[in-house]
Amino acid sequence: MIKKLISKLFTPRAPRPILSVKRHAPLRVPQSQHGIDRKLVSRHAIKVCDVLHEHGYQAYIVGGAVRDLIAGAQPKDFDVATDATPEQVQPLFRRARIIGRRFRLVHVVFGQEIIETSTFRAPGNGEQTTDEHGRILRDNVFGTLEEDAARRDFTLNALYYDPATEIVIDYHGGVADLKNKVVNMIGDPARRYREDPVRMLRAMRFASKLGCDIAPATLAPIHELAPLIENVPASRLFDEMLKMLTCGHAMACLRQLRAQGLHKGLLPLLDVILEQPGGERFVELALERTDQRVQAGKSVSPSFLFAALLWQLVYRRWQQYQADGELPMPALGLAVDSVLDAQTEKLAIQRRFVSDMREIWFMQPRFDRRAGKAAWRMIEQPRFRAACDFLQLRAAAGEVDAALAQWWMDLADADDGTRARMLEEAARQPRSGDAPARKRRRRPAKPRPDGQGGQEGGAPAAG
Incomplete structure (x- = not known):
């Protein structure tokens, strides 16, 4: 009995298996197979x-940048994942700051470029703070490279590129899914969507952007779990909506959202927009032009995008208020306020964007006046060029005269001398293209002492 006890105490135990992560060796994909051109990788990343390698840490370019480079797209930004903690990363760089509550990470700043550097994290282990629906609120459980790959959402985002060896480390078949154009969730999709409902929106965006199909198991829970979008902070919804609108395939994203019922948590009135007469055409035109700018590598204004997306609602209400007897500018103000009040309850459009949107909208009636000081004041407005582009969009949709829209665009592109000549010519021309001048209401002519009345219309008789 004593011998058995001694044997039990001194015999080494076999290590307990870790159940949270399925252990398997990753694929180490060489450059000849993944095709990433190192010249296209950010030199700052x-x-x-x-620097992290020099100090003995692991470090890889990770996530969306690797995905886009393999897919042949130009990444918008580059992120790095490492086994160094935020406190270990920050002192290694002159301009670096620790940010985040839900996920603490480091922003390493190089001029205008920020390299977001995060520590490897472990999958859910019950220690994370969650809400009643299972959404993770705070999670700073650090882990290994393999655990970090397991906690990422989709296989095509769980890719790690080592710029020193040009090898991609792939634990979940993400390279193959990219080549086969399939969006696949890592782990149980329903549980992963509950952890972060924004993943449902990301699935739609990746499928649209990369021309992929969503795997049946990944797609199946979305329709049922779509209401969980209501629990996501409005600021995160705005960020995700902006990514969708600027991914280069915006209209396809919106159609995906609508098909799965996800639009209700982003733009509650999207169905109304697309069902208005001409509404879908206007949105398509706006997003087609946005996609063209993105694909050409040009910048995109969030203010312009949201102004275009909500314009049909504003325009129809503007017309209705005028039909009810309001004057044009007060009617427009009422329409703008009612639409923005309805949308900002769900979509946290930043105040500076809302201000720009209002300027773009309120300049539209003023384009009807092409002569005099009013036109010069229009040119001096900060959002004048954006408002001109918006007028062009309205002309393409048949809302306003195309010749009028082109005249203002020519004026925007002209130098000061040419502008002066154009405005002088406009002042001499008939006002057929302008808004009709408001007739002055004349008071009835007062009887003259000699008993003679004025001329017809109340104008005094010539002496």
């Missing part, structure tokens, strides 16, 4: 990796 490479520098962050090099």
Whole structure:
């Protein structure tokens, strides 16, 4: 009995298996197979990796940048993942700051470029703070590279590129899914969507942007779990909506959202917009032009995008208020306020964007006046060029005269001398293209002492 007890105490135990992560060796995909051109990788992201390597840490370019490079797209930004903690990363760089509550990470700043550097994290282990629906509110459980790959959402985002060796480390078949154009969730889709409902929106965006199909198991829970979008902070919804509108395939994203019932948590009135006469055509035109700018590498204004997306609602209400007897400008003010009040309850459009949207909208009636000081004041407005572009969009949709829209665009592109000549010519021309001048209401002519009345219309007789 004593021998058995001694044997039990001194015999080493076999290690307990870790059940949270299925252990398997990753694929190490060489450059000849993944096709990433190192010249297209941010030199600042490479520098962050090099510095971390020099100090004995692992470091990889990760996520969307790797995905886009393999897919042949130009990444918008580059992120780095490492086994160094935020407190270990920050002192290694001259301009670096720790940010975040839900996920603490480091922003390493190089001029206008920010390299977001995060520590490997472990999958859900019950220690994270969640809400009653299972959404993770705070999670700073650090882990290994393999655990970090397991906690990422989709296989095509769980890819790690080592710029030193040009090898992609792939634990979940993400490279194959990219080549086969399939969006696949890592782990149980329903549970992963409950952890972060924004993943449902991301699935739609990746499928639209990359021309992929969503795997049946990944797609199946979305329709049922769509109401969980209501629990996501409005600021995160705005950020995700902006990514959708600027991904280069915006209209396809919106159709995906609508098909799965996800639009209700983003733009509650999207169905109304698309069902208005001409509404869908206007949105399509706006997003087609946005996609063209994105694909050409040009910047996109969030203010312009949301102004275009909500314009049909504003325009129809503007017309209705005028039909009810309001004057044009007060009617427009009422329409703008009612639409913005309805939308900002769900979509946290930043105040500076709302201000720009209002300027773009309120300049539209003023384009009817092409002569005099009013036109010069229009040119001096900060959002004048954006408002001109918006007028062009309205002309393409048949709302306003195309010749009028082109005249204002020519004026916007002209130098001061040419502008002066154009405005002089406009002042001499008939006002057929302008808004009709408001007739002055004349008071009845007062009887003259000699008993003679004025001329017809109340104008005094010539002496």
